[in-house]
Amino acid sequence: MPSTSTIKESYTDVLIIGAGPSGYMAALWLARCGIPTRIIDKRSNEIFTGQADGLQSRSLEIFKSFSEDCFDWATMDQAWKVANQMEEICFWSPDEEGELARKSRIPDSIPNISRFTESVIHQGKIEKWFTESIKNFSGGSIEVERPLLPVSIKIDENAKDQQDYAVEVLVRKLDDDLARPEQYGGIANGLYRAFDGDQDKFYNQNIDDADKKDFELIHAKYVLGADGAHSWVRKQLGIDMEGEQTDFVWGVVDIVPITDFPDVRSRCAIHSKDSGSVMIIPRENDMVRLYIQLKEVDRDVETAGDAREFMGNCDDPKAKTKGRIDRSKITPESIINQARESMKPYKLDYTNLTWYTAYQIGQRVSPNFHRHSRVFIAGDACHTHSPKAGQGMNVSMQDTYNLGFKLALVCKGLAKQDILQTYESERIKVARDLIAFDHKFSRLFSGKPMIPNAAMLEGEATGSNMDEFHSVFLHGSRFASGTISDYDNSSLINKVGGATREGHEEDGVFSPLASKVPLGRRLFSDWALGQIDHRPWHFADRLPSDGRFRVVIFPGDVKQYPENMEKLHSFNEPLMAPESFLNRYTPRNAFFNSVIECLVVHASLRNDVEFYGFPEFARRKDYRGRVDYWSIFAGVGKTHNTSTKVDIYSTYGIDKKAGAIMVVRPDGHVAQVSEYTGEGLKQVCDYFSGFMIDQREIAVPEKDVTSYDSDRFEKPRLAV
Template sequence: MTKVESQIKNSNTDVLIIGAGPSGLMAATWLARAGVPFRIIDKRSDKIFSGQADGLQSRTLEVFQSFSGSSFDMTGLDSAWKMANHMIELCFWNPDENGNLVRSSRIPDSIPGISRFQQIVIHQGYIERWFDETIKNFSEGQSKVERPYLPISLSIDESKVEDKDAYAVKVLVKNLASEDVSNPEQFNAKVANGLYRQFEGDQERFYSNSIDIEHDPNVNVDDYEIINCKYVLGADGAHSWVRKQLGIDMEGESTDFVWGVLDAVPITDFPDIRHRCAIHSLESGSVMVIPRENDLVRLYIQLKEVPRDPLTTTDVSDNDSKEHAKGRIDRSKITPELILKNAQDIFKPFKFEIEDIDWFTGYQIGQRVSPKFSKFNRVFISGDACHTHSPKAGQGMNVSMMDTFNLGFKLALVCKGLAKLDILETYESERIEVAKELIAFDHKLSRLFSGKPMIPNSQAFQDGVDMDEFHKVFQKGGEFASGTIVDYADSLLIDKSLTHPVDEDGNSFSSIAKKVAVGRRLNSTLIECQADGRPIHIADRILSDGRFRVLVFAGDVNSYPQNLKILEEFDTFLKSDKHFSKKYTPVNALDNSVIDIITIHGSKRHDVEIFDFPEFTRPTDHKHRRDYWRLYTGIDSTYHEGDINAYEYYGIDTKNGAIIVVRPDGYVAKITNFDSNGLHQIDQYFDKFMIPQNSNVLTPKDKLINDRDRFVKPLLAV
């Protein structure tokens, strides 16, 4: 340690998150919910600008819902659903045989039945504020985004990376509170815009201007801090400082297609302005219409010609080794007026004017992905830091959040000493495949969107984009874009051993639960609580709190009494500290605080009684309070929500039953038989990566302590 460093404040934290956009905030939400010490810093001031990402896909909304329970709420989920604009219909407009712009087709914007939630749009500022409130609630006010903090240096002690308890990463940060960092995101415009973040150069100058603490005699050590971390997450955007400290380059390419983005209130006679629209004009380019909250509309508009900066004709940025010799776009020439003029040409013969401009930006289409998402499984990157693409697929913010939704629970399990370091390797292996699929999809979509359309029966326009192919790509892409069909491969955390691919997409199903794909998120359907008859979506019972779920589908115990005898055998098995239920739960912790076992039988609720079932399905705690929310029926006629049949929904036989293991992020990890051998297979699954907790003895629960807040506080290993 240098002389100056020895004078700087030192602190420790389990996880340091650098970057407080949606990806970093999702990670912080996970860690706060799981009770893991963390810090999250951002170089931005408090102000969150309008614009940026605006779409929330089906899977993202499912995840938001998974942080909301009957006793706590992810602040803003209900507000988002109410305030946002709901995307119902997608319209295609193309030139007809005479070159006139006409509506060619309409399709649902989201695939019906793919999720409880459909795509909505609302600007990112709201989402970031809702995350802030949620983190504050889950951490009881102890954690919040620390602004403005600038990371200065990062080092990894390679001798400590295999020690799970070591603070192997050191990050030097500077508090910029005494400096003027107002409006760092804006560029030369009176209207709020995102031009700053879209182009390389400015952020590098921002970092290069940081003080050399070792050689500046006027350095104020009170402005600096050394944060010793077990893990670091770089969620700091497309020009990621963290990624560059790790020496990881982005791989991919850019194009000459330049698009402008404009949020405003349209004044137009175009009939579908409140629908999502994909419009190809004859020769003036293309536009995507995204109706937003209130009366705003977002336009993604192809710009036919944008002036280049003559001083950069030979400049090649480190983020784009294939920069065209034309030079960088002169972003000072990208104005709302330029974007509007291009839009008016595309919309002809319809009139198009705007009022109340809210935000604008410009970007050059390109697709890049990092070949590595981590280093030593101690420093990770997520979101735009490891994959960038055009925004028209509505994936940027969504996939970025899903990166850290994948990583967050893994960090929590490791930081709490419940799982081996090995599970962290699955972050890169799982998410890099999603990123590659996204890049391939966006590459195809953006080029089809940016190309001139092919006009039937026209010799002059036979070499253009086939609109039928464009429609098919868009429709197929809707399923991918929803985020609901992400399929993780066989790994330490995904066991597809009892499955086989049965469809053209290679989804892995089993004969035990024929409609459940191992490696995908468990789609939700209604089950009914045995104790009170309340129907509840299964997704709302297996919320995001860091715990694994073992769903025991016990079949029809009334018609097949032997199934009840199997449950009795399970009771004995699960009480043994040699098996997964107790083996991986700290001594004196709540019995379901690591692995939550839920029984869903297949009999009518009125045909059986709760006390017909063994104790593990209706246990009591240290105060003898019974947990009535471990036992459900999957088949019944409810009073207010009609008939339910989870067995049919999941393809499970009511005689043979099934056991489904679900990861903390809601993805199906394993399916096995409903019998003693099935439980032993689950033992083997957890044995691969979990750490026995027999010697981890917590303080015994005090019967006299008021713990009514136990549903809101962290539930993992407590």
């Protein structure tokens, strides 16, 4: 390896290692916020088929938050438009005679938990939309650099300033042939990815013979390891994975089925009497994905001594003596043959095979997600589990959706570095809950089913209880949706004054001022009407992911209770003052709402009040005198075209006389709810003073009043 004094050096705010969904989501956030970023991947090829396919409700909400109406490219919400949207799941198991029969049909997603339902689209398309959005947000400056292999990493533990380039990563440019993982049988598959315990050896071969021109030393303020279950970054940080791995092996195929099975276009969980289990996932177009439990899998006995490396803490005490799974013996035909046995008496044939893989079920989570708040790991790098609950890609993206805006605030010098510690505390709880859910769900799925009234059938009295499996699925669906991730008290979440609500169907802490809004969770979206134009908006669409906090003032019915409008006007002076939280944390010359945006949602009929009857802070003008028309909403009323009833006050449990003030983080989670009073406004100020950095002495370049800036909606908005 050449001396670092002879190779190219470069600098960036954030270096992302790994261009899977988790890495892409981080890059998307940072591009949207205007943060200098690089994203590298050791693979020479992008994913165009296979891999993850399920999108849960929360992921689709997040995609929508990066997809504003004014964008004229293929934005992230294409996923909802193109994907197969699943409406129900069917459960099949043996009847009293041991014959396969449909037990029940239920909604695939919890009704009304989101405006989106679980959907399916292959990962390659999702990465394509990520690439397009990142390109447009960054003006083409951020794109995946391939194939680059990280070789070494060094953290300056003594770095004091959060803007120091405290991490050095040496990377090596690979030949395309070396960076292209081997395939088996000539059909696109994920076998190498699924069983790649020897990837390090594969990618690092001949490294000592590499030329110095192939190396680069990247200096970064922060580094993210989003490089998969066998994460190089995690290993360099000395962070273990804790948990266990079973001896259950499952195959996966993407096919167009030819079958007489009646529920082939519904999601299905099938437990056969003696031939294992199958999950059917109907995909886009006429494709279907099958997850099939493999009963017999050949082993490479020569690897038995290395079993600990790839088996982990396995349930099967004999597993470590069996040797590594011989992935070359796993073929599409062997997988589908097993599915045929499981689905009897129904027939199964296929055409248009596009991808296949196999994997072992295991549940592991890292005890730490960062080192020194400088290097972070996310996604499969810090938690692994089975894919049948549709969580892998979703939880991975939601990890970096949590981290991305925090990195942006710190890199911009808007917030203290301390907020980065909330990434681990918030996401490790989600990861552990996921592992617990997947542990139970996957074992019930993989177990042999119990036959009803088995006492009448000799030898069939044991097995997985299908009623229990059904119950676990129902209970887990709310968690699996991603919409109830609940973040505890921290510098970014204030649950003081909240309490658990008696008789509520889900756990959580609720403020009596907004009794249906769980503190620390994402804000549920409902309709509101634009005061200026009566346009109906899903309120979440007025809170796009662009790095800004929102302070939402709910002044109640300002027509019925005129004192509420008077109180709103009394807020004008403190909010317009230079020392207010709206101005203190916004650099000079930046747009007035580019760090904290203030919105007003009243409870009067829109026609009973006038736009210019509201105080100036809610309808401010920018440096050109352009009025902000989109910060005042009617939270009650009816839409003109559909007569849809609008009452967001009822949805959120806010009294129309008392009102409330809500702080919403850039990731849409409710940070704090305070009373609609001067004291409540002070509590909002106290919230931001805990972690934000005063910007009154900081200035961004003065704007040119003669420039044509219609592209300002697509460019980064944070502190500009």
